[in-house]
Amino acid sequence: MALVHRERGEPFAIRSGGHGLSAGAANIKDGVTVDLRSISTVEVLDPLNIIVTGGCDAAIGAGGFLTGGGIGVPSVTAGWGCDDVLEYEIVVASGEILRVSADRHPDLFVALKGGLNNFGVVTQFTMRTHPIGKLWAGFTAYPGADAPRLLAAYLDFMEPANRDPHVGLIELYGWTRKHAAVYATLILLYSLPHPYPAVYQNLIDNSTVLYNTLRAMNEVDSEESGYIISRYNRRSGSYQQNRHVLLPTPCRVRGGDDLDRTESDLRVDT
Ligand SMILES: Cc1cc2nc3c(=O)[nH]c(=O)nc-3n(C[C@H](O)[C@H](O)[C@H](O)COP(=O)(O)OP(=O)(O)OC[C@H]3O[C@@H](n4cnc5c(N)ncnc54)[C@H](O)[C@@H]3O)c2cc1C
Structure with missing residues (x-):
């Protein structure tokens, strides 16, 4: 990649799960995408009763x-995924392969905790594990x-x-x-x-509920069962909740559902 970039001046991008939100x-376009999907060795940790922090x-x-941060189910108690990376294997711009840890290349070690693709292509993560915790969610x-x-x-x-x-909540309409x-859908975690x-x-009223999957489970089940968030998500904004703004606003949503909507047929009238 270093040669392609240096000798031919071609831009390149790095793709892992492809879940990034922004275009590009x-x-x-007109460059080379380094697709890392084939570097995917998965060892099942469940029988050992341990877990690493992954996406929800x-x-x-x-x-x-x-490389971006990483907020998953264990983050409620264990912190962000990047906090648990003990060592990176990374290919840097010179083409060198480095092993980066708190002792080796400590500046790069810190920069990679949030640095995304700015410092090279990470090809291996060594991570701290956690015992699988029990929780209540759904x-x-x-x-x-x-x-x-x-x-x-x-x-x-x-x-x-x-x-x-101990809480995590998403409230959707x-x-x-x-x-x-x-x-209204509530995704809840304790x-x-x-x-x-x-x-x-x-928040929970079992007399009007249409659907309820709340149950005690372990963290692996909850990651497999869908989209559960940690308390860090809801604490990350810097705005203030204002009941005088939110509650008196009548809000009608017209349009299609997620499967067949287009921008023009989804309108929000307030
Ligand atoms: C529906 C949805 C749910 C989400 N839920 C969560 C969540 O629960 N928790 C959370 O923390 N985030 C969440 N995100 C955000 C998502 O995790 C981040 O966008 C993350 O960066 C995606 O990683 P990826 O490898 O799948 O994506 P990609 O699009 O492949 O990569 C994202 C960025 O990381 C760079 N990159 C990827 N792999 C490497 C590598 N090996 N070395 C160097 N750079 C690399 C890419 O170049 C790109 O800039 C969510 C996003 C969406 C759309």
Whole structure:
């Protein structure tokens, strides 16, 4: 790659899982894409009862996840994925292959924890493992009529006084053309195997729930069962929740669902 770039001046991109959001993140026009999908050795750790931090969506590649930061289910208690990388094998611009750790190339070691593709192509990660933890997690769905209750409960949940280090929550609202209705979906995580913890009591109402997969499980099951987030996601914004802005705003969503919508047929009227 160094030769292609130096001798022929061709730009190149590095692709791992291909889950990056921005156009051109892991592909390039009129250049060469280094596709790392075939460098994929997976050893199943489950029988050993240990886990490494991976993405909450199974399609996320280790390359972008671990060089970009990496927030997964174990992050609730264990921190970001990049915190657990003990050693990198990396091909740098000169073509040299380096082993990088806290002792060897310490500046590069720090830079790679968030540096994405700016310092070379990482070809191997050596990671700290964690014992597989038990947690309580799942999806719930509610009719759109529950939105005022859910938004009010969300605002209470976000109050600093109600902070609980074990929580993770995504609250989503979506229109499905098939049922011609708005649904609210909550994706909930509690990083201890405690069913229905007090912090969620205003969000969960089993009298109106349409769908509920909440259950105690281990971290491997939860990564396989879908999209669960850690508390770091919801703490990462720097904006303030304002109930006077959020609650009085009537909001109607018209249009298609995720499968068949186009930008022009999805309109939000407030
Ligand atoms: C639906 C969705 C859910 C997501 N959920 C999470 C989540 O739960 N937690 C989280 O932390 N993030 C999440 N993300 C963000 C995602 O993890 C990051 O965008 C991550 O960088 C993707 O990694 P990738 O290898 O799949 O992507 P790619 O598109 O292949 O790569 C992303 C970037 O990393 C660089 N890169 C990839 N591999 C290497 C390598 N080996 N060496 C050097 N550079 C490399 C690429 O050049 C590119 O710039 C989510 C994104 C989406 C769209």
